[in-house]
Amino acid sequence: MLGTGTVANPYIIQTPTDLNNVRNKITTGTYYELGNDIDMSKFGNFTSIGGSTSATRFKCSFNGKGFSIKGIKIVGSSNFVGFVSLLDTATGIIKNVSFIDANVSSTALYTGIVAGGTTGTSLISNCFTNGNVDGNYHIGGICGMNGGTVENCFSTAHVTGNNHVSGIARMDSPTTAKILSCYFNGSFTIRETINPPSIFGVSGGTVSSTRLVNSYYNIDTTGLVATSNEFGIGLTDSQMKEQSSFVGFDDTVWGFQNGNYPYLKVFGVPPIPSQKIIVNLNSHLNIISSSLERSKRKVSIALSYSTSISSESTRTLHLMKNVTSHIDEIVSNVTTLQNANTKDYEVTSFVNRIGSNATRFVRTVRIVSSGINPIQIVTDIQIPIKIGQVVYATAYVIENPTNIDMVENQSLVNMIENHSNVKTITNQSDTNTKENQTETRVI
Incomplete structure (x- = not known):
C-alpha cells in the first residue's frame, strides 16, 4: 500500500487486499484514502474492521475522496457489525465514501453498512449507501447505533430486522449524539410480530428536535406516517424530488436536479435515471399522387x-x-x-x-x-x-x-x-x- 499513513502522506488504498489490510493499523493518527473505486464483489466475506473494546475501536481517519466500495459482503455474529465495528470518540472518522450493492448481516445487535456504531464525537460524513442490511435489533442504513454524529448522508438500502430499525441510525445516550441533514429513500422489513414494531424513517430512540435536525424520509417507499419527531420529516416521493423540500441542506454540499433526488456533490452529478414518458403524436399524410407515362412495347417474332x-x-x-x-x-x-x-x-x-x-x-x-x-x-x-x-x-x-x-x-x-x-x-x-x-x- 502506498503512503506512510500520515496526514501529509496517507496510505492509498487501491485494491481489495489494500482495503482488507486497513485492519492492521487502526491507531490514532493513522490516515487512509481511497485511490480509486474498489470492487469487493469477488473478495468473499469481509470481516468488520476493529472491535467494540476501547483498544480495538477504529481511531483512524478514512477519506473515500469521492470513490466507491462496491459489492462488499459482511457477515457477523457479534455486536457492532459493519465496514468498521465501532468508531472511537474524537479521532474515528469516515467520510466521502459510498457503499454500492452492499450486503451486511448479523445475528446480534447494532448493525449498519458503514459502521456498527459510533461513540463520543466520532463522525460519519458525506456518505451514502445502497444494498441490504439485516440484523437482530438496532439496524440502520448508515449506522446501527449512533453515539456520535452522522451528517450529510443518505441511504436507499433495504433495512431488515426483528425490531428497532431505522433508515439512517438509531440514537440513544449520550445525549450529544446527532443526525444532521440526512435523508432515507429506502424500504423496511420487520420480522417480529409479537411486539409492536419500532420503525423509524430516519432515527429512533432518545431523539429530540436538537438531535435530529433537517432530516427526511420517503413516506411512499417506507409506508410510514410520522407520529413523533423520532421519524424525521416525512415527504412524498414527488416532494423528495423538489429542492424546496429539503430545508437546511447546504447547497455547497448537496446538488439538486429537477425531478430527481438530492445528491452529494463530492461524488459528482449522477446520471439522470431513465423515465417513462407517454407522448401522443398526431401525424398526417398528404394524398399520394403519382404521374405515369406509358409507352407501349410490341414483341415481334422475326x-x-x-x-x-x-x-x-x-x-x-x-x-x-x-x-x-x-x-x-x-x-x-x-x-x-x-x-x-x-x-x-x-x-x-x-x-x-x-x-x-x-x-x-x-x-x-x-x-x-x-x-x-x-x-x-x-x-x-x-x-x-x-x-x-x-x-x-x-x-x-x-x-x-x-x-x-x-x-x-x-x-x-x-x-x-x-x-x-x-x-x-x-x-x-x-x-x-x-x-x-x-x-x-x-x-
Whole structure:
C-alpha cells in the first residue's frame, strides 16, 4: 500500500487486499484514502474492521475522496457489525465514501453498512449507501447505533430486522449524539410480530428536535406516517424530488436536479435515471399522387431463312438458325445384259463435294446441319424369265449425313468443306446384303 499513513502522506488504498489490510493499523493518527473505486464483489466475506473494546475501536481517519466500495459482503455474529465495528470518540472518522450493492448481516445487535456504531464525537460524513442490511435489533442504513454524529448522508438500502430499525441510525445516550441533514429513500422489513414494531424513517430512540435536525424520509417507499419527531420529516416521493423540500441542506454540499433526488456533490452529478414518458403524436399524410407515362412495347417474332449450303450468304444474326441443304439424287443408269448369273456389272456413283461459304457475326452458338438425301440407285434389270423360276436382284442404298458446326463469335470468314466420298460398289447378284439394303423380288 502506498503512503506512510500520515496526514501529509496517507496510505492509498487501491485494491481489495489494500482495503482488507486497513485492519492492521487502526491507531490514532493513522490516515487512509481511497485511490480509486474498489470492487469487493469477488473478495468473499469481509470481516468488520476493529472491535467494540476501547483498544480495538477504529481511531483512524478514512477519506473515500469521492470513490466507491462496491459489492462488499459482511457477515457477523457479534455486536457492532459493519465496514468498521465501532468508531472511537474524537479521532474515528469516515467520510466521502459510498457503499454500492452492499450486503451486511448479523445475528446480534447494532448493525449498519458503514459502521456498527459510533461513540463520543466520532463522525460519519458525506456518505451514502445502497444494498441490504439485516440484523437482530438496532439496524440502520448508515449506522446501527449512533453515539456520535452522522451528517450529510443518505441511504436507499433495504433495512431488515426483528425490531428497532431505522433508515439512517438509531440514537440513544449520550445525549450529544446527532443526525444532521440526512435523508432515507429506502424500504423496511420487520420480522417480529409479537411486539409492536419500532420503525423509524430516519432515527429512533432518545431523539429530540436538537438531535435530529433537517432530516427526511420517503413516506411512499417506507409506508410510514410520522407520529413523533423520532421519524424525521416525512415527504412524498414527488416532494423528495423538489429542492424546496429539503430545508437546511447546504447547497455547497448537496446538488439538486429537477425531478430527481438530492445528491452529494463530492461524488459528482449522477446520471439522470431513465423515465417513462407517454407522448401522443398526431401525424398526417398528404394524398399520394403519382404521374405515369406509358409507352407501349410490341414483341415481334422475326423469322429468317437461309439458302442451302451450296449457296454463299453473309449473315448477322442474334438468334439461333438452323440451315439445311440438300443435293439432288444421284442417279446411275445401268444397262443390264442377259445372263446376269454369269456376268459382273460395275456401277459407279459420284457425289460432288458439299461446300458452304458463310460469313457470320453472331452472339450465340450456331449449329448448322447439312445433309444429303439417301443415295438411291435406280437399276433396270433385264434377265431371261423362266416359268416357275425365282429371280433375285439386290440394290444397295448408301446414306451419308453430314453435320457442320459453326463456332461462336468468329471474327474471320471461315470456309468449311465437307467431302462426301462414295465407294464404288460392284453389283453382284450373289453378294451379301449390306446396311439399309433394299430387297427386290422379281417373279
